[in-house]
Amino acid sequence: MEMWKCHTRGQQLPIPDEDSQIFWEGCRRRRLLIQQCDSCGAFRFPPSPLCQVCLGSLTTWQEDPGQGEIVTFCVYHTEIAGPAWRPYLPYTVVVVQLWYSGIKMLSNLVCDDFLLVHIGLKVRVGFEAVNERFALPKFFPL
Amino acid sequence: MTPVAIVGIGESRVGRLRGLSALRLTLEAARAAIQDAGVTGSAIDGVLTRNLDMDVTYMHSQLVAKHLGLKPRFTTDMNLGGATAIAMLEQAALLITTGMCRLVLCAYGENRRTSWAVARHGRIKMGNEDFEECYGLTWGMGPHALAAQRHMYMFGTTSRQLGMIAVAQRRYASQNPNADLRTPLSLEEYERSPLLIAPLRKYDLAYLFDGGAAIVVAALPWARDHTARPVPIVGLGQAHSGEHIGYCANMVTAITTPARQSGEEAFRSADIGPQDIDVALLYDDTTYGVLVQLEDYGFCPKGEGGGFVEAGHLGPEGALPVNSHGGNLSQAHLDGMSHIVEAVHQLRGIAGLCQVPGAAVALVSGFGGVFATSATVILATIDC
Numbered sequence: 001m002e003m004w005k006c007h008t009r010g011q012q013l014p015i016p017d018e019d020s021q022i023f024w025e026g027c028r029r030r031r032l033l034i035q036q037c038d039s040c041g042a043f044r045f046p047p048s049p050l051c052q053v054c055l056g057s058l059t060t061w062q063e064d065p066g067q068g069e070i071v072t073f074c075v076y077h078t079e080i081a082g083p084a085w086r087p088y089l090p091y092t093v094v095v096v097q098l099w100y101s102g103i104k105m106l107s108n109l110v111c112d113d114f115l116l117v118h119i120g121l122k123v124r125v126g127f128e129a130v131n132e133r134f135a136l137p138k139f140f141p142l
Numbered sequence: 143m144t145p146v147a148i149v150g151i152g153e154s155r156v157g158r159l160r161g162l163s164a165l166r167l168t169l170e171a172a173r174a175a176i177q178d179a180g181v182t183g184s185a186i187d188g189v190l191t192r193n194l195d196m197d198v199t200y201m202h203s204q205l206v207a208k209h210l211g212l213k214p215r216f217t218t219d220m221n222l223g224g225a226t227a228i229a230m231l232e233q234a235a236l237l238i239t240t241g242m243c244r245l246v247l248c249a250y251g252e253n254r255r256t257s258w259a260v261a262r263h264g265r266i267k268m269g270n271e272d273f274e275e276c277y278g279l280t281w282g283m284g285p286h287a288l289a290a291q292r293h294m295y296m297f298g299t300t301s302r303q304l305g306m307i308a309v310a311q312r313r314y315a316s317q318n319p320n321a322d323l324r325t326p327l328s329l330e331e332y333e334r335s336p337l338l339i340a341p342l343r344k345y346d347l348a349y350l351f352d353g354g355a356a357i358v359v360a361a362l363p364w365a366r367d368h369t370a371r372p373v374p375i376v377g378l379g380q381a382h383s384g385e386h387i388g389y390c391a392n393m394v395t396a397i398t399t400p401a402r403q404s405g406e407e408a409f410r411s412a413d414i415g416p417q418d419i420d421v422a423l424l425y426d427d428t429t430y431g432v433l434v435q436l437e438d439y440g441f442c443p444k445g446e447g448g449g450f451v452e453a454g455h456l457g458p459e460g461a462l463p464v465n466s467h468g469g470n471l472s473q474a475h476l477d478g479m480s481h482i483v484e485a486v487h488q489l490r491g492i493a494g495l496c497q498v499p500g501a502a503v504a505l506v507s508g509f510g511g512v513f514a515t516s517a518t519v520i521l522a523t524i525d526c
Contacts, residue, residue: 014272046273052384071395072295074287075340081278090340093279095288095391104391108277119295136276 013134019047022061027135030127033061034101043101066125067142068098073109073117092117096139108138116141145362146235147372148521149245150179151483156353156474157322160256164194167354168251169209175356176210180369181245186212186358188237188246192226192477193219195266196257206249216243221266223510224425225380226250227355227478228517232378234359244360250479251354269511280339282427283347285512287339288394290430294341296397297445299433301341303452305332307429307464308345308471310457315468317458317495322351323472346429348470355479357486373489377412377520379404385514393513401438401507404516408505409440412520416440419520420501421488422462423481425509426469432456435507436464439518458496466496478508482519489523 016024023046026033036043039056050057073094079086092109094117109117110126123139130136152174154167168191176183189212191203199205203217216237222229227250234246268281279285293299309329315321327345335344365372381403385393393399409415416439424435433447441462442450456464467473467484474480485504487493493501502524508517 012271012275014276016272020272046270072288072292074284074291074342075337076278076280076284077336077340078338080283080338081275081280085278088278091278093277093284093288095395104395106274106277106279106391119292130276138277 032064032066034064035059036062045103064100068096070121110138144239146238147362147365147374149360149365149369150175150358151486152356154354159352164251164253171354171356172249179358187215188243189214189217190230190248192250222515225508225510225515225517228508228519246359249356253352254350255352286428287342299448303448304429306451311465311469312472315472321468321473348475351475376522377408379407379518399513400516401435404518405439408518419505421498421504422464423506425507463498
């Protein structure tokens with residue numbers, strides 16, 4: 001895999017910043033919190049300082065029930081993301097569009113049989129604790 | 143506006159060059175380009191460089207100028223990922239047409255193949271990586287696999303069709319003495335090769351290189367008086383999707399990339415259309431990147447890229463030779479610099495066995511981030 005060196009060396013955990021810490025704290029408490037602009041109502045993700053529709057800076061964190069469908073996916077058969085990923089092969093990276101907020105979120109599909117994955121598959125969020133401080137939102141077939 | 147032209151090109155050694163710094167490779171290429179232009183360093187009054195992904199360097203363009211003994215009037219560092227090469231040409235054209243500069247050096251060098259992990263001065267932050275890396279998504283090729291999957295779902299595009307792009311480019315590379323991967327590749331071998339990031343296989347993906355390339359740009363009237371083989375720039379375009387590289391979820395499902403707008407601008411400024419292109423050098427992180435650009439530049443309608451490839455248009459005998467040097471996939475991945483160098487070779491008629499007979503109009507594309515930025519240049523040695 002030498003030839004395809006990538007940025008990811010291990011299972012890189014997020015480093016919460018002023019924009020994302022509420023999101024990650026929500027995940028730790030098993031709630032999927034998405035920013036909604038107080039001025040124009042647009043949802044946005046990933047967390048950011050300004051609304052990209054109206055440049056408003058006031059937001060409310062709304063809980064998304066976390067159901068939606070897969071709009072695309074890919075399956076990693078190699079440890080191109082680093083040796084830390086070897087035990088998880090093959091693993092599936094999905095883009096999920098959430099029905100409530102409409103945002104698209106990148107994640108993993110957690111599923112025993114990766115052959116089940118397809119575009120249009122309905123999924124629900126679940127939270128996978130990584131350590132005491134972090135849980136990652138992942139998706140399961142609905 | 144003053145017309146501008148490429149007047150010099152240069153390349154460094156490329157491949158696996160452990161121990162050679164990105165700076166050295168940049169300087170090797172820059173020296174070759176200045177010599178090819180037939181000018182002295184003191185004539186260069188603009189220096190543009192691509193800042194590095196590794197060893198991010200303070201005022202990089204000035205460092206490069208210093209090592210070349212230049213005292214330019216204008217320098218800047220640029221980084222639009224795989225669109226940087228053409229964005230540098232665009233910036234050079236602006237500097238010349240506004241009278242700010244007369245001769246602009248655009249220089250590039252990287253040693254990511256062997257030094258990617260040497261984080262002496264850190265590495266560049268890739269967008270919203272906090273929302274990607276924890277899921278094992280890798281930069282570049284992972285998002286291309288996501289986009290290819292969506293394209294297959296929407297339009298019935300097949301892995302085999304992507305394979306035909308890899309095979310066509312390898313056919314060119316096998317004739318190019320400067321190509322890294324010259325062993326012929328058959329479609330059967332492609333189909334037997336491992337799925338690395340399904341639906342993409344080993345031969346769908348370009349890998350990283352050590353190497354440098356550089357270009358010198360000047361005003362066309364000056365170039366005609368002072369240099370041997372100027373290649374005029376007749377069209378330029380640039381467009382951005384408004385999505386940053388890192389958080390790719392929106393772009394990988396959008397199907398249409400900024401190449402559409404970037405191409406329309408370039409064609410409009412050149413006053414020609416896709417049918418007038420003799421050879422296309424399309425930025426190729428992956429085979430899918432080529433396929434989607436065939437559609438977005440209007441070489442075929444949206445959704446018909448797979449069929450277009452299958453009809454055999456891309457290869458040496460095809461209607462639209464694409465990546466006649468082998469591209470990132472088979473020649474050398476220098477962030478699109480080698481695509482410009484190849485276009486100049488083609489239009490000067492010195493592309494050797496890869497020469498497209500009578501090539502007079504070339505389109506070169508750059509793709510930065512994950513379908514985030516597209517830059518297009520059209521070069522022509524005839525009046526369009």
